[in-house]
Amino acid sequence: MKTKSNRKLTKSNNRVFAGVLGGIAEYLQWNANVLRVLFVLLTIASHGAGILVYLLLMTIIPSKPENTGFFEQMRHASSQANSPQQPQGRKSIHNVREEDEPRHQD
Template sequence: MKSNTKRKLTKSNNRVFAGVLGGIAEYLNWNANVLRVLFLVLMIPSHGLAVLIYLLLMTIMPSKPGNAGFFEQVRNASQDGESPRRSRSSGRKEIHNVREEDEPRHHE
């Protein structure tokens, strides 16, 4: 029985690495662990082609709304003009309740 709602292929929150296989499993209504085992089995005869396909899907598959993946976070940070590693604070820290003292002098 088909439903009228359109399903969209997105990365999943059920992720081991990037959520690609979890997202495909959700789209196909399969168990994600079964798909992961199938991926590992197919990786051997494909001589690594499966890994390249996975990396390609990792970069082009969107994350679910409200769940920004790694590439979306980097893309959003670069659009804001910030480095992805920098926080949005002013960068300066204030220290309160500190008493400064000179080091004691030793007379010889």
């Protein structure tokens, strides 16, 4: 039974470090914590080769468009700082009564 799905492998917001294992778990519809434990066990068994694989996947797997990780937030903040500010328009104050201060006679 083949099913068409529009799932894409992307980094997840369910992240501990970069969202790679969370994204793989979402794609495979697994529990992310189970995948993380398996990854740690396989990394220990392979004498650290899993770290290289993780770094490679971290550079290859794209982020979600709505992903709000640290670097995405910094990029968004810097692009907003460089854009010109829109005029806010005229502000008006309502229900204000103005009174003069009493004059002191010396």
